Amino acid sequence: MPEEEGAAPLRDAVDDIVDQWKAARPEIATGPMALIGRIKRFHAHVETALREYFAEHGLDVSEFDVLATLRRSGEPYELNAGALLRSAMVTSGAITNRVDRLAAKGLVERRPSPTDRRAVLIGLTPAGRRLVDDIVLGHVRNEERLVAVLSPEEREQLTVLLRKLLAAQGDTRLL
Incomplete structure (x- = not known):
């Protein structure tokens, strides 16, 4: 404005x-x-x-990030630990801790990969999927509130500029 x-x-x-x-x-x-x-x-x-x-909603930001990453990955809403790790840009120990907390809450589960016996898949449970689906719209409304002072044109300008800064740092791929 x-x-x-x-x-x-x-x-x-x-x-x-x-x-x-x-x-x-x-x-x-x-x-x-x-x-x-x-x-x-x-x-x-x-x-x-x-x-x-x-x-x-009984979560921290990092736990929601894991749930959201699994949800947006599409059916069957599961990824291996490496894919979660790349998405979160944290250490493998941090991902393990997040998954452990979410598993204890019944929101994710680990299962062996059917194609690689050394790999483990982390997937949403039905309760995890319900929770992320229930709270994601409120999350978007919360983010909307944070940027509401900007016009649509200003948001687009800021998006373009921040993308340029991130790309210059090599932050160009998620998975």
């Missing part, structure tokens, strides 16, 4: 940090610092909103 003509420019907490740096070290170009600072601060707000929403 553009600022109204004649209104004081919109300021945020990062502006104060940048002002302090400009006073302390005026030779430093603070543009990248301001951009990354805003991304980090917004990320903190997003993480808080997601954590609170999923806690209402």
Whole structure:
């Protein structure tokens, strides 16, 4: 949303940090610092909103990520640990812990792969599928609330720019 003509420019907490740096070290170009600072601060707000929403449903963010990854993988809603690992970008120990917690809750189950006796498949249980299907729309509404201040055009611009930044870091493939 553009600022109204004649209104004081919109300021945020990062502006104060940048002002302090400009006073302390005026030779430093603070543009990248301001951009990354805003991304980090917004990320903190997003993480808080997601954590609170999923806690209402007995999950944490990482557990929902596993359930959602399995759900969007399509029938039969199962993947091997390696595919889950690549999706989550965490250590194998972290995936094991997530799957263990979800299995204890009856939301996922492990079973041997029919095509590779060394591999284990992790799949949604019927309860896991019901849960993820029940809460995903509320999750999207929660995310909508977080970006509601942006117009559709601004959202698209931001999407394009963030995609460009991610691609430049090599973050171009999920699985």
